[in-house]
Amino acid sequence: MRFPTVLVVGAGQMGGGIAQVIAGSGRHVLLHDPFPGATDRALVTIEKSLTRLAEKGGAEPSAVLARIEAVSEIAPADLLIEAITEDEAVKVDLFARADALLPPGAVLASNTSSIPIATLAAATQRPESVVGMHFFNPVPLMALVEVIRAPTTAPETAAAIVELTRELGKEPVETLDKAGFVANRILMPFINEAVWALSEGVATAEAIDTVAKLGFAHPMGPLALADLIGLDTCVAIMRVLERGLGSDRYAPCPLLETHVAAGRLGRKSGAGFYDYNP
Ligand code: NAD
Numbered sequence: 001m002r003f004p005t006v007l008v009v010g011a012g013q014m015g016g017g018i019a020q021v022i023a024g025s026g027r028h029v030l031l032h033d034p035f036p037g038a039t040d041r042a043l044v045t046i047e048k049s050l051t052r053l054a055e056k057g058g059a060e061p062s063a064v065l066a067r068i069e070a071v072s073e074i075a076p077a078d079l080l081i082e083a084i085t086e087d088e089a090v091k092v093d094l095f096a097r098a099d100a101l102l103p104p105g106a107v108l109a110s111n112t113s114s115i116p117i118a119t120l121a122a123a124t125q126r127p128e129s130v131v132g133m134h135f136f137n138p139v140p141l142m143a144l145v146e147v148i149r150a151p152t153t154a155p156e157t158a159a160a161i162v163e164l165t166r167e168l169g170k171e172p173v174e175t176l177d178k179a180g181f182v183a184n185r186i187l188m189p190f191i192n193e194a195v196w197a198l199s200e201g202v203a204t205a206e207a208i209d210t211v212a213k214l215g216f217a218h219p220m221g222p223l224a225l226a227d228l229i230g231l232d233t234c235v236a237i238m239r240v241l242e243r244g245l246g247s248d249r250y251a252p253c254p255l256l257e258t259h260v261a262a263g264r265l266g267r268k269s270g271a272g273f274y275d276y277n278p
Contacts, residue, residue, distance in 0.1 A: 002160055002167075003107070004028060007077035009094060010084035011070075013230070013268060014111055016042035017139025018081055020049060021168050023067040024059055024140075030071045033084075039070035049140055074101045079164075081133060082120075083111040086236035091115060092123045099124035107157055109133035113233065114180045114188075114240035117150040127152035131161050134181060135170075137228060145170045150177040179244025180237065188237050191229075192253050194222035198273070199255040205273045223273040227266035231259050 004027055008019045011033035019042065023029045033039050046068065050061035074080075080098050084090060091112065098108060108130045110120050121130035132148025145165045149158045158174065165172035175181045180188060194208050203211070209221020226234050238252035259265075259272060266272035 001027070003079040003164060005030065005077045006079045006081060007032060007071075007075060007098075007102075009033070009074065009080060009082050009098070010111075011038040011042035012083065012085075013045075014135060014137060014139060015081075015083035016045050017049075017137070018083055018111065018135055019068050020046045020064065020140055021135075021170075022081070023064045025168050027067065029068045030075050030077055031068055032071050032074060034072075043068065043070065049138075053140065074098050076101070076103055076106075078103075078106055080106065080108045081111060082109065083135075086113055086115065086233050086240075088115050088119060088240075091120055095120045095123040095130070099126060105129075107131065107160065109161060111135055113184050114237040114244070116179070116244065117148050117177045118152060121150050121152050128154035129157050131157050132175075132177070132181065133161050133165070134183070136183070143169075143171050144183070145172050146181050146183055147172045147174050148177055148181050149174065153177075180241045184237050185241065185245075187225075188234065188241060189250065191222045191226045191234060192238055192250075192256070195226070195253040195256050198223065199253055226256075227272035227274055227276075230266050230268055231256055231272050232265050235260050 006022045006027050007030045008015050009032045011031050019029045019031045031039050047061055047065060050064055054061055080102060082094055084094060095108060110117060110132055111134055117130060117132045121127035124130055131153050134146035136142035136144050147158055147161050162172045197208055198205055205223045209224050212218040212221040235252045235256050238250055241250035263269055264271045267276050270277045
């Protein structure tokens with residue numbers, strides 16, 4: 001098996017889901033997040049998700065959980081999958097530190113939604129082994145993974161991640177390293193435009209989401225989806241698109257930024273465009 005031990009850094013909504021599917025493939029997962037309580041919370045969420053999936057015929061939760069080990073430091077592994085906050089400086093710092101600690105030959109992958117893989121690769125001494133592996137939320141349910149190749153990524157590195165994606169039961173789509181790759185280049189301007197429509201009073205949040213669900217056959221509306229992604233992450237991605245594609249038409253709608261400043265980050269904080277507290 002390629003990548004028998006995988007280090008997942010960042011135990012938020014994406015890192016927890018990634019740890020779950022990698023462990024589900026029979027691999028040993030090391031889960032690292034320095035923020036107090038983060039890995040404990042992730043393990044509780046993973047157990048709940050595995051229990052729901054087991055009711056529909058999924059794997060025995062305890063067998064998958066037994067393959068996930070919370071670690072307090074960056075620990076040696078064959079593959080790192082980084083799923084920390086969407087902030088370039090924070091990710092660059094992590095890639096530089098991980099490069100120094102991981103064994104030669106280990107691959108460093110980022111689950112970034114938008115930050116150039118080339119920038120993360122440049123922070124390491126192994127740019128040929130740095131690649132994008134962009135999962136979708138919720139990870140255990142969503143079939144797509146974008147595999148992003150920077151100009152410096154070796155073809156064998158991308159090929160190994162494509163193969164791993166298939167082993168996880170997911171569908172890889174290969175993309176070049178342009179801001180937002182494919183998914184967020186299309187999705188985020190759509191979400192941002194929905195926020196503009198809301199802020200201009202064109203319709204209520206519920207009505208805007210109903211238009212997308214009934215008019216475009218989307219399973220959820222753009223404002224509910226923004227809440228699921230996290231409004232802080234949406235703002236960060238729009239800023240990367242704005243810079244990377246060189247146009248202020250990608251600037252985040254001020255209402256998005258107002259919500260973030262008020263701590264309304266979406267589901268993960270209990271409120272965003274909708275309220276989630278009981
Ligand atoms: P999140 O806020 O739920 O979790 C981020 C986690 O990173 C937190 O647990 C935090 O403690 C941890 N963290 C922050 N700095 C760290 C560091 N230096 N070292 C280790 N851990 C650190 O965010 P998320 O939604 O899980 O997003 C994580 C990444 O995944 C981002 O790059 C985001 O763009 C990407 N992503 C998000 C979605 C989505 O729908 N939310 C989808 C695809 C990709």
